[in-house]
Amino acid sequence: MLTADRIIVPLDVPTFAAAIALVETLPDVSFWKVGLELFVSSGPEILAELKQRQKRIFLDLKFHDIPNTVAGACRSAAQYDVDLLTIHATAGRRALQDAQAALSEATEPPKLIAITLLTSLSSRDLAFDLKVPVELPQFTLEMALMAKECGLAGAVCSPHEAKQIKQLCGQDFLLVCPGVRPHTISVTGDQKRTMTPADAIKSGADYLVIGRPITAAEDPVAAFARICEELGT
Ligand SMILES: O=c1ccn([C@@H]2O[C@H](COP(=O)(O)O)[C@@H](O)[C@H]2O)c(=O)[nH]1
Numbered sequence: 001m002l003t004a005d006r007i008i009v010p011l012d013v014p015t016f017a018a019a020i021a022l023v024e025t026l027p028d029v030s031f032w033k034v035g036l037e038l039f040v041s042s043g044p045e046i047l048a049e050l051k052q053r054q055k056r057i058f059l060d061l062k063f064h065d066i067p068n069t070v071a072g073a074c075r076s077a078a079q080y081d082v083d084l085l086t087i088h089a090t091a092g093r094r095a096l097q098d099a100q101a102a103l104s105e106a107t108e109p110p111k112l113i114a115i116t117l118l119t120s121l122s123s124r125d126l127a128f129d130l131k132v133p134v135e136l137p138q139f140t141l142e143m144a145l146m147a148k149e150c151g152l153a154g155a156v157c158s159p160h161e162a163k164q165i166k167q168l169c170g171q172d173f174l175l176v177c178p179g180v181r182p183h184t185i186s187v188t189g190d191q192k193r194t195m196t197p198a199d200a201i202k203s204g205a206d207y208l209v210i211g212r213p214i215t216a217a218e219d220p221v222a223a224f225a226r227i228c229e230e231l232g233t
Pocket of ligand 1: 117178180
């Protein structure tokens with residue numbers, strides 16, 4: 001796989017038209033992420049459009065509900081022919097198992113990956129706000145391991161946790177890492193656990209999710225090209 005194909009760019013825009021404009025601005029991006037903002041505003045039409053343009057799709061709806069509900073949502077999502085789909089690991093073991101089982105009924109199911117801990121959360125947030133009495137790396141490791149035990153294909157984590165998760169869950173366990181910021185960008189925004197693209201790949205990330213450093217850049221094409229260059233494509 002070309003290194004450029006390991007970069008997933010989120011379509012974090014409010015309308016179908018804005019999404020298409022971004023896709024057309026960045027013709028070399030092969031993997032797009034559709035998240036809550038766009039899906040809630042535009043519905044599944046954007047998925048069909050991306051498929052028609054031969055793009056791969058990460059449907060990042062981050063399901064988090066009781067087992068019966070997430071299983072139903074996964075069954076519905078399976079009809080869209082997307083490549084990746086997310087669920088929060090904290091929905092629990094039974095929800096992960098039932099979601100995976102529901103997807104397995106489909107002919108070509110998307111890979112289900114579990115959010116271990118949002119990259120916008122720090123150790124402090126985990127301890128003081130969420131009251132989780134476990135160190136952050138250990139928590140993400142436990143969430144990833146539970147996802148693996150439930151038959152999921154991989155996890156979403158920050159690049160900081162990637163190496164240890166690969167060691168524990170195996171090289172085949174897919175790791176998708178947001179919270180990626182090129183060294184030229186000092187502003188991390190709402191992301192608390194960040195790393196540069198090159199270091200994230202070295203740490204074991206299979207895919208990098210890179211949004212604003214590309215999409216909000218003055219020249220998104222140049223920003224994407226610079227990252228690909230940094231990664232050595
Ligand atoms: O833990 C997570 C899970 C998902 N995301 C998503 O990734 C992108 C990151 O965008 P940036 O602009 O590069 O910050 C965004 O769509 C999030 O919903 C995440 O950041 N962290």
